[in-house]
Structures are given as structure tokens and as C-alpha cells.
Amino acid sequence: MPQTSVVFSSILGPSCSGQANPSMGERGGGASGPGDLIFQDGRLISGSLEALMEHLVPTVDYYPDRTYIFTFLLSSRVFTPPRDLLARVGQICLEQRQQLEAGPEKAKLKSFSAKIVQLLKEWTEAFPYDFQDDKAMAELKAITHRVTQCDEENGTVKKAITQMIQSLLLSLAARNQLQELREKLRPPTMDKGPILKAKPPAVQKDILGVCCDPLVLAQQLTHIELERVSSIYPEDLMQIISHMDSLDNHRCRGDMTKTYSLEAYDNWFNCLSMLVATEVCRVVKKKHRTRMLEFFIDVARECFNIGNFNSMMAIISGMNLSPVARLKKTWSKVKTAKFDVLEHHMDPSSNFCNYRTALQGATQRSQMANSSREKIVIPVFNLFVKDIYFLHKIHTNHLPNGHINFKKFWEISRQIHEFMTWTQVECPFEKDKKIQSYLLSAPIYSEEALFVASFESEGPENHMEKDNWKALRTTLLNRA
Numbered sequence: 001m002p003q004t005s006v007v008f009s010s011i012l013g014p015s016c017s018g019q020a021n022p023s024m025g026e027r028g029g030g031a032s033g034p035g036d037l038i039f040q041d042g043r044l045i046s047g048s049l050e051a052l053m054e055h056l057v058p059t060v061d062y063y064p065d066r067t068y069i070f071t072f073l074l075s076s077r078v079f080t081p082p083r084d085l086l087a088r089v090g091q092i093c094l095e096q097r098q099q100l101e102a103g104p105e106k107a108k109l110k111s112f113s114a115k116i117v118q119l120l121k122e123w124t125e126a127f128p129y130d131f132q133d134d135k136a137m138a139e140l141k142a143i144t145h146r147v148t149q150c151d152e153e154n155g156t157v158k159k160a161i162t163q164m165i166q167s168l169l170l171s172l173a174a175r176n177q178l179q180e181l182r183e184k185l186r187p188p189t190m191d192k193g194p195i196l197k198a199k200p201p202a203v204q205k206d207i208l209g210v211c212c213d214p215l216v217l218a219q220q221l222t223h224i225e226l227e228r229v230s231s232i233y234p235e236d237l238m239q240i241i242s243h244m245d246s247l248d249n250h251r252c253r254g255d256m257t258k259t260y261s262l263e264a265y266d267n268w269f270n271c272l273s274m275l276v277a278t279e280v281c282r283v284v285k286k287k288h289r290t291r292m293l294e295f296f297i298d299v300a301r302e303c304f305n306i307g308n309f310n311s312m313m314a315i316i317s318g319m320n321l322s323p324v325a326r327l328k329k330t331w332s333k334v335k336t337a338k339f340d341v342l343e344h345h346m347d348p349s350s351n352f353c354n355y356r357t358a359l360q361g362a363t364q365r366s367q368m369a370n371s372s373r374e375k376i377v378i379p380v381f382n383l384f385v386k387d388i389y390f391l392h393k394i395h396t397n398h399l400p401n402g403h404i405n406f407k408k409f410w411e412i413s414r415q416i417h418e419f420m421t422w423t424q425v426e427c428p429f430e431k432d433k434k435i436q437s438y439l440l441s442a443p444i445y446s447e448e449a450l451f452v453a454s455f456e457s458e459g460p461e462n463h464m465e466k467d468n469w470k471a472l473r474t475t476l477l478n479r480a
Contacts, residue, residue: 053088072409125167228268272314278442359377
């Protein structure tokens with residue numbers, strides 16, 4: 001979570017760190033009125049949207065717990081656009097400021113202003129994209145302008161605002177540049193593969209000609225994973241819920257273009273699976289296909305040891321695609337003991353219980369790690385997304401009394417925050433441009449091409465396969 005800056009540490013006072021409680025000026029209480037906040041064992045579990053928004057805004061004697069700031073800013077977009085929330089925060093700030101100016105605590109106005117700036121600083125650091133449109137930026141500047149009116153003596157608050165705006169503009173510029181780069185990138189070329197049986201080229205470049213060390217390839221895959229997953233932000237993941245709610249009574253609450261990073265990362269998984277299948281199926285000699293399968297099994301095992309479960313799952317998925325799985329003569333020569341262990345870890349039974357146990361072990365290792373190598377945790381992304389999806393579906397957004405079910409959003413926020421912690425790990429492995437270039441740009445076969453290559457390597461063995469092969473040949477000949 002964003003930490004309180006040194007500039008404000010003395011102004012904010014001791015009540016601004018850690019979780020607030022009723023005895024230290026916390027808003028809300030234990031009543032059951034429609035506008036109140038409900039606490040259970042000192043933890044906020046529900047409240048109306050208005051009460052939750054008021055709970056976000058500091059007072060002279062109160063500053064919200066930072067986990068609450070992150071959780072509410074993340075989850076509020078399910079119910080209201082960020083710019084509308086910012087406008088309401090501005091209104092609440094103005095009302096409190098007017099009360100301070102008219103009352104006996106006018107001397108505390110500067111302390112109040114410093115807390116407002118700190119809240120805005122944490123917001124702009126955690127969710128800079130909330131301020132990308134002109135209306136949100138105008139509202140931010142309007143709030144900060146009102147705040148600086150009480151700081152004409154030494155300009156401490158004004159300086160902090162200037163730094164905050166500069167950092168925000170840099171973050172937005174960096175994200176926009178990344179978005180432009182993404183739009184220029186194209187997925188690997190889809191190779192049509194062999195149309196009909198033909199003499200293979202004398203020299204055919206494959207992954208083993210680029211990298212024959214499973215550990216090195218696993219490290220380069222981890223490099224790619226961490227680079228790609230680092231472009232996913234908390235609000236991108238929350239768009240999953242916002243999009244689902246838009247299908248009900250709400251219209252879409254967010255900019256769905258931000259899910260591009262999720263789709264791009266999911267496409268990387270699919271491309272890696274297809275690359276594995278392509279590398280296996282296009283090998284003509286059975287002996288070499290066997291070696292290729294055993295190589296990828298070793299790569300997947302190294303990915304597991306590193307904590308890169310996403311690449312591991314993609315590799316296993318590639319080897320389980322029908323064009324590869326049906327190569328029985330090739331598989332009969334493969335030492336499958338290692339593959340069986342990998343499939344055990346990814347067994348889907350009991351909601352992927354074995355995988356979740358391994359993930360928990362990797363998480364504990366990461367928490368106690370002394371080196372970047374031990375900190376790496378890259379979960380199977382589509383399973384992580386499904387977990388968020390089902391967590392949202394099995395728990396309602398609102399309780400019978402109309403309150404927002406904040407207990408649900410605490411858990412969603414916890415899982416997203418944990419995921420974001422994993423994405424911020426710096427990759428400890430040296431980048432090999434040659435290997436990465438191959439992984440990212442090598443042509444991959446279409447599904448049809450994979451089946452053609454598979455059938456030409458090992459002919460159809462039953463009536464169903466024979467019919468499929470005949471239909472496929474006819475389709476390809478007509479297309480040619």
C-alpha cells in the first residue's frame with residue numbers, strides 16, 4: 001500500500017497510521033440506520049454508499065486506514081464511476097472546510113488540508129488512471145486549489161500538491177506510452193502449416209536450435225510473464241466485476257478498453273500453448289518428436305520450481321491438445337513419470353486442490369524470501385480470474401437492509417492486492433533477446449495445420465480419425 005510521505009508525517013499525527021477505531025475518532029458506529037457503518041469485531045463489514053464515501057474522507061481527528069482506502073477506491077467503481085466519487089469527495093471536503101472556518105477549530109484547517117492532500121496522493125498513486133479524463137483532472141485541481149488557500153505562510157501543502165500532480169502526469173504518460181506500444185504489437189504469425197505431405201526443408205529451425213537448456217527457457221518464460229503481468233493494474237481486474245454488473249441493472253461503470261491488458265495476457269497463455277503444440281507436431285522424425293516432448297516436460301518442471309505456474313499450465317495445455325495427445329507412438333517412447341507428476345499438480349479435481357496447495361507453498365516461500373528468485377509467484381491467470389468471478393457471483397453486492405456488503409469486497413481486495421504484490425517482483429534472470437524473440441515471434445500453426453501435421457506424422461488409427469482426416473484434406477485442397 002502507498003505509505004505516508006515524510007512531508008506529512010508530522011502534520012497528520014499518530015492517529016493516521018494503522019486501523020482507526022471508534023475511540024480514536026472513527027466515523028460510524030454500531031447502529032443499524034440506513035446511513036451508518038456496521039462493524040464486527042472492529043472491522044467494517046457493511047454500510048451505505050454515502051456512508052462509505054464519508055468514511056473515506058479525513059476529518060481533523062481522523063484519517064482512514066490505508067487498507068480501507070485501497071479497498072474502497074478499488075470496489076467503489078462497481079457502484080459509481082471514479083470521477084463521480086471524486087466529485088462527491090470534493091463536496092464533503094468543502095462542507096468540512098466551511099464548518100472549520102465558521103467554528104472554533106479554524107486553527108486546525110491546515111492539518112485537515114494536509115490529510116486531504118495525503119488522501120489524494122494515495123489515490124493518484126494507487127489508481128492514476130482514474131484521473132485520465134479532463135473532468136476528473138479538473139475536479140482534482142479544484143479540490144487542491146481550495147486546499148492551498150490555507151497554506152500561504154510556508155507553502156508546505158502547495159509543494160506537496162505540485163509533486164503529486166507531477167507524479168500523476170508522469171504515471172499517466174507512462175501508461176499511455178505502454179498502451180500505444182501494446183497496440184503496435186501483433187500476436188505471433190499464424191502459420192498455415194503443411195497443406196499436404198511434402199518433403200520437409202533440409203534445415204528447420206526449432207526451439208531446441210535456439211535453447212536446449214530447460215532451466216534457461218523456463219527463466220526466459222518467467223521474464224516474459226513478469227513483463228506482461230506488470231501491465232495489469234488493480235482496476236483492470238475490478239473491471240471483471242463492473243462488466244458483469246453492467247449486464248444487470250447498471251450500465252457499464254468503467255472503461256472496458258482497460259481490459260485489453262487482461263486479454264493480452266490471456267492471449268499470451270494461448271500462444272504459448274499453441275507454440276508448444278507446433279514445435280512438437282511439425283517435427284518429422286519420431287525420435288526428435290520424443291526429444292521435443294521430453295524437453296517441454298523438463299521446461300514445465302523448471303517453471304514449477306521457479307513458481308511460474310502460468311507458463312507451466314500453458315505448456316501442459318499445449319501437450320494435451322488433441323493433435324499432440326493423439327501421437328501415441330511418440331508418447332510411447334517418452335519417459336512420462338515427470339509429466340505424470342506435473343499433471344498431478346494441475347489435476348482439476350476438487351477445484352484444483354493440488355495446484356492451490358502448491359501455490360500456497362510458493363506464496364509462503366515468497367513471504368519469507370531473501371532473494372528475488374524466491375519471491376516469484378506467477379499464478380495460473382485464468383484460474384485467478386475465475387476465483388474473482390465466483391467470489392463475486394456467490395456473494396451479493398447488497399445486503400437485505402440495502403447496505404453494500406463490504407465484507408465481500410475486503411476479500412476481493414485482499415486477493416487482488418496479493419496478486420499485485422506478485423506482479424511487482426523484479427525478474428532476477430538475465431534477459432536473452434534471442435530466446436525471447438523466438439518465443440514471441442516464432443510462427444505457430446493454426447488448429448487445422450496442427451491436425452494436418454499430426455496426421456502426417458502418425459496416420460489416423462480409427463474410423464473417426466479417418467473421417468476427420470479425409471474431411472480436413474478435402475477442405476484444404478478446396479481452399480488451395
